[in-house]
Amino acid sequence: xxxxxxxxxxxxxxxxxxxxxxxxxxxxxxxxxxxxxxxxxxxxxxxxxxxxxxxxxxxxxxxxxxxxxxxxxxxxxxxxxxxxxxxxxxxxxxxxxxxxxxxxxxxxxxxxxxxxxxxxxxxxxxxxxxxxxxxxxxxxxxxxxxxxxxxxxxxxxxxxxxxxxxxxxxxxxxxxxxxxxxxxxxxxxxxxxxxxxxxxxxxxxxxxxxxxxxxxxxxxxxxxxxxxxxxxxxxxxxxxxxxxxxxxxxxxxxxxxxxxxxxxxxxxxxxxxxxxxxxxxxxxxxxxxxxxxxxxxxxxxxxxxxxxxxxxxxxxxxxxxxxxxxxxxxxxxxxxxxxxxxxxxxxxxxxxxxxxxxxxxxxxxxxxxxxxxxxxxxxxxxxxxxxxxxxxxxxxxxxxxxxxxxxxxxxxxxxxxxxxxxxxxxxxxxxxxxxxxxxxxxxxxxxxxxxxxxxxxxxxxxxxx
Amino acid sequence: xxxxxxxxxxxxxxxxxxxxxxxxxxxxxxxxxxxxxxxxxxxxxxxxxxxxxxxxxxxxxxxxxxxxxxxxxxxxxxxxxxxxxxxxxxxxxxxxxxxxxxxxxxxxxxxxxxxxxxxxxxxxxxxxxxxxxxxxxxxxxxxxxxxxxxxxxxxxxxxxxxxxxxxxxxxxxxxxxxxxxxxxxxxxxxxxxxxxxxxxxxxxxxxxxxxxxxxxxxxxxxxxxxxxxxxxxxxxxxxxxxxxxxxxxxxxxxxxxxxxxxxxxxxxxxxxxxxxxxxxxxxxxxxxxxxxxxxxxxxxxxxxxxxxxxxxxxxxxxxxxxxxxxxxxxxxxxxxxxxxxxxxxxxxxxxxxxxxxxxxxxxxxxxxxxxxxxxxxxxxxxxxxxxxxxxxxxxxxxxxxxxxxxxxxxxxxxxxxxxxxxxxxxxxxxxxxxxxxxxxxxxxxxxxxxxxxxxxxxxxxxxxx
Numbered sequence: 001x002x003x004x005x006x007x008x009x010x011x012x013x014x015x016x017x018x019x020x021x022x023x024x025x026x027x028x029x030x031x032x033x034x035x036x037x038x039x040x041x042x043x044x045x046x047x048x049x050x051x052x053x054x055x056x057x058x059x060x061x062x063x064x065x066x067x068x069x070x071x072x073x074x075x076x077x078x079x080x081x082x083x084x085x086x087x088x089x090x091x092x093x094x095x096x097x098x099x100x101x102x103x104x105x106x107x108x109x110x111x112x113x114x115x116x117x118x119x120x121x122x123x124x125x126x127x128x129x130x131x132x133x134x135x136x137x138x139x140x141x142x143x144x145x146x147x148x149x150x151x152x153x154x155x156x157x158x159x160x161x162x163x164x165x166x167x168x169x170x171x172x173x174x175x176x177x178x179x180x181x182x183x184x185x186x187x188x189x190x191x192x193x194x195x196x197x198x199x200x201x202x203x204x205x206x207x208x209x210x211x212x213x214x215x216x217x218x219x220x221x222x223x224x225x226x227x228x229x230x231x232x233x234x235x236x237x238x239x240x241x242x243x244x245x246x247x248x249x250x251x252x253x254x255x256x257x258x259x260x261x262x263x264x265x266x267x268x269x270x271x272x273x274x275x276x277x278x279x280x281x282x283x284x285x286x287x288x289x290x291x292x293x294x295x296x297x298x299x300x301x302x303x304x305x306x307x308x309x310x311x312x313x314x315x316x317x318x319x320x321x322x323x324x325x326x327x328x329x330x331x332x333x334x335x336x337x338x339x340x341x342x343x344x345x346x347x348x349x350x351x352x353x354x355x356x357x358x359x360x361x362x363x364x365x366x367x368x369x370x371x372x373x374x375x376x377x378x379x380x381x382x383x384x385x386x387x388x389x390x391x392x393x394x395x396x397x398x399x400x401x402x403x404x405x406x407x408x409x410x411x412x413x414x415x416x417x418x419x420x421x422x423x424x425x426x427x428x429x430x431x432x433x434x435x436x437x438x439x440x441x442x443x444x445x446x447x448x449x450x451x452x453x454x455x456x457x458x459x460x461x462x463x464x465x
Numbered sequence: 466x467x468x469x470x471x472x473x474x475x476x477x478x479x480x481x482x483x484x485x486x487x488x489x490x491x492x493x494x495x496x497x498x499x500x501x502x503x504x505x506x507x508x509x510x511x512x513x514x515x516x517x518x519x520x521x522x523x524x525x526x527x528x529x530x531x532x533x534x535x536x537x538x539x540x541x542x543x544x545x546x547x548x549x550x551x552x553x554x555x556x557x558x559x560x561x562x563x564x565x566x567x568x569x570x571x572x573x574x575x576x577x578x579x580x581x582x583x584x585x586x587x588x589x590x591x592x593x594x595x596x597x598x599x600x601x602x603x604x605x606x607x608x609x610x611x612x613x614x615x616x617x618x619x620x621x622x623x624x625x626x627x628x629x630x631x632x633x634x635x636x637x638x639x640x641x642x643x644x645x646x647x648x649x650x651x652x653x654x655x656x657x658x659x660x661x662x663x664x665x666x667x668x669x670x671x672x673x674x675x676x677x678x679x680x681x682x683x684x685x686x687x688x689x690x691x692x693x694x695x696x697x698x699x700x701x702x703x704x705x706x707x708x709x710x711x712x713x714x715x716x717x718x719x720x721x722x723x724x725x726x727x728x729x730x731x732x733x734x735x736x737x738x739x740x741x742x743x744x745x746x747x748x749x750x751x752x753x754x755x756x757x758x759x760x761x762x763x764x765x766x767x768x769x770x771x772x773x774x775x776x777x778x779x780x781x782x783x784x785x786x787x788x789x790x791x792x793x794x795x796x797x798x799x800x801x802x803x804x805x806x807x808x809x810x811x812x813x814x815x816x817x818x819x820x821x822x823x824x825x826x827x828x829x830x831x832x833x834x835x836x837x838x839x840x841x842x843x844x845x846x847x848x849x850x851x852x853x854x855x856x857x858x859x860x861x862x863x864x865x866x867x868x869x870x871x872x873x874x875x876x877x878x879x880x881x882x883x884x885x886x887x888x889x890x891x892x893x894x895x896x897x898x899x900x901x902x903x904x905x906x907x908x909x910x911x912x913x914x915x916x917x918x919x920x921x922x923x924x925x926x927x928x929x930x
Binding site for chain 1: 489490491494498566567570571572575611612613614627628629631632634635638639642680682706708709710711712713714715717718746747748773774775776777778779780782783784785786787791792810812816820821846847848849850851853854858887888889890892908909910911912
């Protein structure tokens with residue numbers, strides 16, 4: 001299967017919306033959304049009642065829609081989908097996103113209906129995403145088969161494959177708030193045709209995709225997943241959050257996209273053998289993506305920690321070491337450099353606890369430039385009452401904590417550098433503003449350490465291959 | 466040791482600040498802070514240079530300070546502490562908080578100095594918190610030995626014991642943002658006298674403390690910790706975040722409060738045998754505290770889940786089941802009730818995936834009132850574009866998602882009810898506003914499930930005892 005087969009999903013010449021609705025509800029926001037983002041002239045609404053929706057003409061039949069049109073988005077009720085597919089096929093459209101629900105995720109009747117549309121799609125030679133999904137998003141040309149808030153459409157390096165429509169949609173609602181930006185997103189739904197492997201292959205070749213994040217309930221084809229991941233992870237990191245670890249979790253997923261999840265141990269085996277990272281939770285997925293979309297891969301596993309709180313340094317150390325990183329002493333020359341400018345009480349070691357010295361901006365570059373350090377975690381834990389007092393004097397935060405982007409610019413390219421701010425959310429978001437888009441800011445020592453360990457884990461896969 | 470011995474730490478009659486400083490830096494914010502909160506008349510600054518600070522008279526010697534005075538806060542340089550303790554003893558003050566750093570957490574010299582002040586304190590019969598700490602906070606009378614932002618001083622049911630000063634201080638900077646409010650906080654530092662067991666005993670008897678959260682690097686006395694925890698957890702839940710799980714983490718902590726952490730397995734044993742909850746990370750500590758400070762203890766471990774996303778329900782299920790909860794079918798009468806008002810496509814089971822039905826406010830009470838359900842997790846995952854559209858129509862969020870406080874008010878007292886909102890942070894904070902202080906709102910399905918599992922784990926301890 002070549003990637004060209006999927007181009008119409010992400011960059012259609014013309015779009016039919018079958019079942020465009022007038023009343024508020026699922027799909028009603030799509031026509032105005034597409035119009036707003038410049039797709040109005042290429043979007044053709046179809047509904048037997050005709051008339052107009054949002055000032056856009058409504059065609060009574062798919063057959064009436066003018067050329068060019070190569071993608072159909074189907075939001076008609078489930079039992080109208082078979083006939084709609086026939087019309088789509090007759091109109092010469094080959095790419096279809098079926099968003100309608102009411103198939104294998106519901107009951108026996110739904111399963112039969114799904115088998116029916118699968119047969120029809122195959123006979124007509126259609127490529128189908130869905131049913132029971134919200135389709136695709138492409139931020140580069142602002143095309144999406146689901147309405148989104150504007151902020152979600154900022155182009156970036158992450159692409160998302162989500163088995164569940166709601167999951168993918170919701171993810172886009174908030175990851176930009178973590179300064180994570182997306183290239184493409186695909187929600188697969190019940191997968192009567194296009195599955196996660198098709199999309200992994202597509203994203204493997206997609207030049208704007210640098211990192212792939214996936215939510216999976218169960219593989220469509222375990223063997224193919226293994227082979228696809230092995231190929232894709234050689235080029236791009238793949239991070240998978242998989243539910244169904246427990247029998248009960250499996251049953252929960254089986255009910256809603258109609259797939260029976262496989263055994264958890266098998267998945268762990270597939271992920272380990274292919275260098276795929278498994279996220280332990282939704283927050284862990286976000287943390288890993290945050291690190292991978294912004295940081296280089298480390299050349300080694302030696303972590304340097306600079307912290308204003310010994311406790312936070314210890315908590316980060318525990319998680320880092322438990323996850324494959326090492327904490328080595330600083331090199332003698334770095335120790336000398338640090339001692340030359342530090343107060344006598346400072347215990348110059350790794351983690352480097354700079355206490356209330358405020359020497360963030362001087363010591364951070366020294367430690368990260370140490371040849372015995374492969375990556376750096378800066379932990380800022382400063383009482384907010386003190387921050388407020390500092391700000392009243394007119395001193396800028398960047399002068400105290402260093403200008404992270406300037407630090408990043410001076411760094412060896414292969415050294416990841418991340419920040420943790422523990423404290424008041426307003427302060428954390430200010431530091432996040434100072435850090436910019438190239439330095440991720442975490443809000444717990446453990447999250448940052450775990451994300452850095454993830455970078456190293458994947459880095460090993462790449463070093464081996 | 467009776468709790469009365471510690472009253473002067475939390476509710477002093479008069480306070481000496483030894484080493485009150487004029488220049489910006491550690492401790493300089495304390496006099497204006499105490500003045501602002503009504504302690505100005507009872508706070509006596511001491512500095513050999515005399516004069517005034519912030520309009521407050523500065524005494525040249527501790528001996529000059531008028532009655533009554535029963536607490537001394539020491540912020541002089543480390544090497545001046547021995548002489549200062551002698552003056553404090555001579556003035557008849559028995560309670561001392563030594564905030565100065567530069568003792569066992571630094572080097573051999575510091576260790577010797579610490580032994581020296583320990584001997585002096587013992588000879589003078591002083592009760593000492595510290596050195597190398599920020600002392601105490603009592604929100605009920607707004608007394609604190611460290612300056613804090615105003616929001617941190619809202620009284621609440623949590624009390625905190627932190628070995629590290631920065632840790633305790635920082636925690637207070639942001640937990641109010643999670644709607645967690647504090648009664649007392651104690652930072653212990655190097656513990657030459659008062660230790661975590663003294664404070665556990667004190668909080669055991671403190672009527673405004675309902676939940677105890679602790680950050681520990683190593684126990685001052687393992688045997689006593691075991692016995693104290695066994696006693697305290699019979700009355701109040703104790704949640705401990707302990708660093709030093711790894712050798713490297715131990716070394717990191719050893720360097721900064723001068724205690725050598727014990728073996729991690731021994732701690733796990735102590736915690737398990739005493740019904741103490743161990744937080745796996747700083748975010749986990751916050752999550753547990755959030756649940757314990759707001760929710761009743763469940764009578765059983767049967768979790769009901771109502772969700773608008775099947776995936777999020779599955780992720781919560783995995784974590785819940787892995788941590789000792791069970792997901793049982795709903796009772797026939799609840800199934801009947803739900804079916805009567807639900808669309809045909811809805812698969813009526815537990816987790817109950819209500820899809821795009823919007824039936825949050827109707828189905829949530831039905832499920833939580835099911836006699837086969839001991840606690841409820843409501844997962845709200847709704848696309849933000851939809852929320853925005855709903856709000857434009859003038860509909861209120863509480864009408865869509867239910868009024869959680871009203872739901873809480875109708876509930877059987879022993880059923881915990883928590884909410885997870887996955888999505889845009891603005892939406893999460895709006896729902897949090899709707900939920901009020903009595904229903905915690907989490908931002909991942911895993912966090913909520915893990916917190917509920919924590920409630921059940923502690924509940925078992927109480928049911929057994």
